[in-house]
Amino acid sequence: MTDWHLECSACDHQSGGRAIAAVCPRCGQPLLVRYDSPWPARDQISERWDIWRYRAVLPIGDHETPVSLGEGVTPLLEAPTLATAVGVARLWIKDEGRNPTASFKARGMSAAVTRAKALGVPGLVVPTAGNAGAALAAYGAAASLPVRVFAPASTPSPILSTIRALGAQLVLVDGHIGDAGKRSRAFAEEEGWFDMSTLREPYRIEGKKTMGIELAEQLEWSLPTHIVYPTGGGTGLIGMWKVFAEMIGGGWLPADATLPRMISAQAAGCAPIVRALEAGATSAIPWEDPQTHASGLRVPGPLGDRLILRAIRESNGSAAAVSEDVIAQETLRLSRMTGIDAAPEGGCALGVLEKLVRTGVVTSEAEVVLFNTGSGASYRF
Numbered sequence: 001m002t003d004w005h006l007e008c009s010a011c012d013h014q015s016g017g018r019a020i021a022a023v024c025p026r027c028g029q030p031l032l033v034r035y036d037s038p039w040p041a042r043d044q045i046s047e048r049w050d051i052w053r054y055r056a057v058l059p060i061g062d063h064e065t066p067v068s069l070g071e072g073v074t075p076l077l078e079a080p081t082l083a084t085a086v087g088v089a090r091l092w093i094k095d096e097g098r099n100p101t102a103s104f105k106a107r108g109m110s111a112a113v114t115r116a117k118a119l120g121v122p123g124l125v126v127p128t129a130g131n132a133g134a135a136l137a138a139y140g141a142a143a144s145l146p147v148r149v150f151a152p153a154s155t156p157s158p159i160l161s162t163i164r165a166l167g168a169q170l171v172l173v174d175g176h177i178g179d180a181g182k183r184s185r186a187f188a189e190e191e192g193w194f195d196m197s198t199l200r201e202p203y204r205i206e207g208k209k210t211m212g213i214e215l216a217e218q219l220e221w222s223l224p225t226h227i228v229y230p231t232g233g234g235t236g237l238i239g240m241w242k243v244f245a246e247m248i249g250g251g252w253l254p255a256d257a258t259l260p261r262m263i264s265a266q267a268a269g270c271a272p273i274v275r276a277l278e279a280g281a282t283s284a285i286p287w288e289d290p291q292t293h294a295s296g297l298r299v300p301g302p303l304g305d306r307l308i309l310r311a312i313r314e315s316n317g318s319a320a321a322v323s324e325d326v327i328a329q330e331t332l333r334l335s336r337m338t339g340i341d342a343a344p345e346g347g348c349a350l351g352v353l354e355k356l357v358r359t360g361v362v363t364s365e366a367e368v369v370l371f372n373t374g375s376g377a378s379y380r381f
Contacts, residue, residue: 003036004059006202009307017059020119022200023303030199030304032242033059033206039250045217049073051107051210057246059206060114067113067143071106072210074098076218076369082337083368086350087357090367092224094215095340097375101138101162103131103296103343104211104236104373109196111207113139116194123147123193127173127180129232129295130159131374136196137168148187150180155295156379176290178300198233199303205239212240215369216253223253223260224369226362228353230345231264231273231319232299234308236371241311260369262311263362264319265345265352267292270300271321273308282306294327294344296373318361322351330354335376344379346372 004017010029015021021031035057044056051072052058060066075095083091096104109132116124123146126136133149140147147168151160152175163170173180181197188195195201216223223244229237241262247253264273269291276284286301302308312319322330331347334340342350349370356362 004033006031007034031202042252069100071099071110079338088366088368092369094371096373101134102375105131105135108204108207109135109139112203113143115203117143121194125188125193126196127184129177130155134162137163137166141166150184158378205235208236209239209243212243224367226366226368227260228263228349228370230349232297233302234304238307262315262317265349266321267297268321268323270298274319274321277319296345320352326351341376342372343374343376
């Protein structure tokens, strides 16, 4: 598929898809890719073994070569013993720690760096809680583009070592990812580099949406009743909700398909989405003094807050937070009951699922996919 345009997620602004794009110039909200051609049939899935097997429904020109390191096609592992222990009918773990640089961020960076290279940008810059910086460093190297990463000094040292090893310019920042974001945006403006911040460009979400396509394909073109997703910036949750509608519109799923309830899992020390949902708000107030050792969840003010909340409400989903002790306990439990090297974000997702089962929000008949968004090895000092 080669025809697309960009559409503001909040107002009626539209622009062409072949220009360098950031946020909406009118209202400052994220832009989304919208396709002008009908979706092709499912038999257009290619024989590649990465996210670009779905290139027919991704923003890439017919004669462009994707910047790929073999991302995607991650295992969907059923965990019947854990399902029984938690109290649901079926439970699968989507293990995104198997991606290049050991996290789901590889998917988004592959798509975004592919577009950035095609647009001829001079360099790439990103603020990161860790995994996004490592992924951009890798894909920038693969594309022969210079990369600068702004990261909180508290970022796990194995991730910082990966960023350095891949040749990116690493700048450590006192504070959280919001502080890193200010430095990153200022640098992008001064140097004219492409700002790869979460939802400050429209293409990372297109790479992340492949999680939703992959999930449906792995379940033989059906979907679970619930998806539990660890939520920092939220692009994975937003991307999956976007692609479920695209798959129905394109005939990849039945018109009457029942879509999953989307559940946002957050840490009690940084839970802006949970607080906004409980308050009935349409946007989230930035979290004061965010604290959690699950660094991917330490995002106090996600730019995609409105889109996350919209997806949760449209899906009749939910959001909940758990403590640091629960995250640590459930990370070990997830690993030791499944053999998956879980990141604390995955442990948070398991803790939230158990909490919602106990309170009756998720019933015993539920068939749940839980996302482990990274590798536990990235957090070991």
